């Protein structure tokens with residue numbers, strides 16, 4: 001018989017002198033403030049390591065003796081006092097004047113996302129989307145805007161990854177003890193803990209609301225793991241992107257509908273609602289229900305909801321969008337659609353793609369928002385093209401989809417060594433993150449000082465790689481000799497190895513194996529013992545993504561081939577901790593996605609602001625990030641080949657261009673040293689990377705763009721539509737209904753003669769007669785566009801004139817329903833010109849002139 005083993009946790013008492021460690025451990029401010037994390041590690045570095053950089057867990061596990069010793073250490077106490085003061089100063093920091101003056105007293109932005117990545121101690125993220133959402137919250141806190149976020153609290157989070165001796169990814173899930181997370185039950189204004197209820201088929205489920213403080217903004221996390229729910233319902237929020245379609249729809253109902261109810265229970269009334277990726281789009285339905293139950297018609301309600309909603313799409317392929325079958329939708333929503341006064345068909349139509357079937361969350365999000373954007377210039381165009389059928393008569397480049405390019409949170413991803421260096425030169429750099437010319441000071445940093453920071457960061461990474469790989473290989477049962485062989489190039493002085501990093505999700509479009517397409521050529525490039533190159537790979541594949549897991553196996557096999565041993569390394573357990581090390585410590589950051597599938601990509605931004613040089617396909621953010629000024633560039637860019645013919649051919653050519661760049665640009669530049677051993681050319685590139693990438697691709701810039709381009713306009717617009725009992729919303733809804741009905745019968749014709757020639761300075765009068773088919777003259781506008789046909793068959797506009805009439809200024813010949821729209825043009829263009837006319841709907845309360853998707857060329 002085996003004896004029972006009992007467990008008991010003995011937590012120390014926090015001495016009064018340092019009792020605010022508890023505050024510091026309960027605010028994710030620590031996730032971007034290294035001095036606070038350092039404070040905990042000072043108390044007991046070994047325990048800090050064992051508790052995985054988690055301050056709350058650390059405070060439960062550290063010994064009383066270490067705590068008591070800390071309060072007798074004057075250096076520690078001084079650091080503690082500093083940290084508390086910085087924290088208080090941060091919380092009290094006023095908003096910049098330029099932003100504060102534009103914000104109204106009631107403005108509140110609510111941000112919804114299915115995942116958030118702040119720090120490895122809160123594992124509720126899987127990859128780029130979550131970390132972007134985390135960075136968004138951090139920047140909102142830094143600026144101090146009125147902002148709350150909503151997400152799900154996953155009991156098991158995303159999986160932990162190990163890679164076995166055959167290169168198989170092993171996923172393990174562990175229950176997270178919520179008492180070790182920086183969260184607390186959320187309370188309503190009366191101080192009561194908040195739980196909300198949701199109607200599920202044949203039952204009501206309860207959802208608990210948790211609060212995480214992100215600096216000074218609040219993140220509410222929803223959790224169904226409550227004793228009152230059935231075992232199945234308790235598991236709805238167990239795993240991020242886990243389970244089947246049923247789990248997915250249930251999670252999205254909790255997030256979207258539950259999220260709105262949670263905010264209401266907390267007494268909050270957002271004026272702008274941001275849906276970050278389609279997962280959260282059900283919030284539109286709940287807000288429709290609120291409007292309809294207050295007496296609005298369903299169409300006016302939709303106008304109202306959409307007016308204050310901003311939708312960001314991140315997925316450039318249709319297959320990436322969430323689609324639920326009609327049957328599944330009916331099961332979960334048949335008692336819901338009567339509440340918004342819709343029948344089944346019109347309800348399902350809210351999520352129908354123009355040519356598709358099922359209920360598409362992106363379609364719902366597009367219909368329920370007036371502002372929509374992609375996440376880079378290239379992706380904005382791709383998204384506009386993909387969704388063009390939502391505005392069927394409008395050319396994709398003129399439809400309402402715009403872009404806000406992603407950015408990363410500088411304090412989270414900039415290495416401490418650099419932030420200290422910047423602070424020693426310019427104390428106020430954190431308040432100048434959006435001032436491009438301010439960052440020219442980077443060029444003045446002495447080369448040796450700059451390079452010593454880069455070398456220190458690489459040395460730190462190399463230590464980490466050695467540690468991780470030794471552990472990983474010994475787990476796999478490999479001999480010490482083998483381990484030493486694998487690590488042999490990392491034994492040298494760190495400036496003597498060119499370290500290339502590739503770490504991100506192993507999704508097939510990211511083509512982690514592209515570099516191996518010409519194995520011989522790669523082997524030759526890497527065989528130079530005097531000028532070694534080492535590639536380090538890391539990343540997780542979604543557990544259900546077999547091809548993604550295949551990529552991991554393939555890289556593992558390559559790493560074990562004799563010609564690549566020690567030169568190709570694969571690390572397991574990619575998370576934010578490893579990401580921070582990699583993006584600061586590598587020399588080159590490699591990214592070679594299949595164009596145009598990288599919506600933005602953000603890891604390259606993290607690398608770039610640390611002076612790591614991007615070597616990347618010109619896709620996503622790099623399409624606008626890459627710059628060359630004279631002989632100096634901020635990295636290297638691979639032009640994608642036209643994929644409309646043969647993918648295999650493109651892969652081969654792009655792989656070849658990649659190798660060419662490595663052979664003839666990257667490697668020579670790195671190994672070209674002056675008499676002091678400094679790579680002068682490389683340093684110029686690295687400085688340019690920081691100076692051009694940091695002030696452009698950071699999350700402060702991104703959040704300010706969202707604020708000025710989307711959130712504030714949404715708040716203003718929503719207020720406008722609500723005024724006078726919603727008079728404008730009613731007028732707009734009436735206008736849209738009439739225009740949609742009359743549109744097929746609206747026609748126009750040019751009734752003026754066009755002279756063959758006019759002289760510069762002459763005015764030209766052109767009249768267009770429009771048959772209104774019952775519409776009012778002011779319901780439409782006529783546009784005259786000067787421009788050209790393009791080879792692709794589209795029309796490229798050079799100059800646009802628009803004419804509208806108002807009931808008061810124009811006589812309206814009601815007898816035949818025809819109205820003349822007159823252009824008096826004073827054209828500044830020269831030479832032979834072409835022009836066209838088109839009719840478009842016109843109403844002053846439309847947010848976008850073509851939001852109805854109607855446009856008639858005449």
Ligand SMILES: *Cc1c(COP(=O)(O)O)cnc(C)c1O
Nearest residue numbers: 127128504575576579601602603
């Ligand atoms: C930044 C980051 C990503 C995003 O990488 P991409 O370049 O967008 O593919 C993924 N995972 C982690 C842990 C990150 O820090």
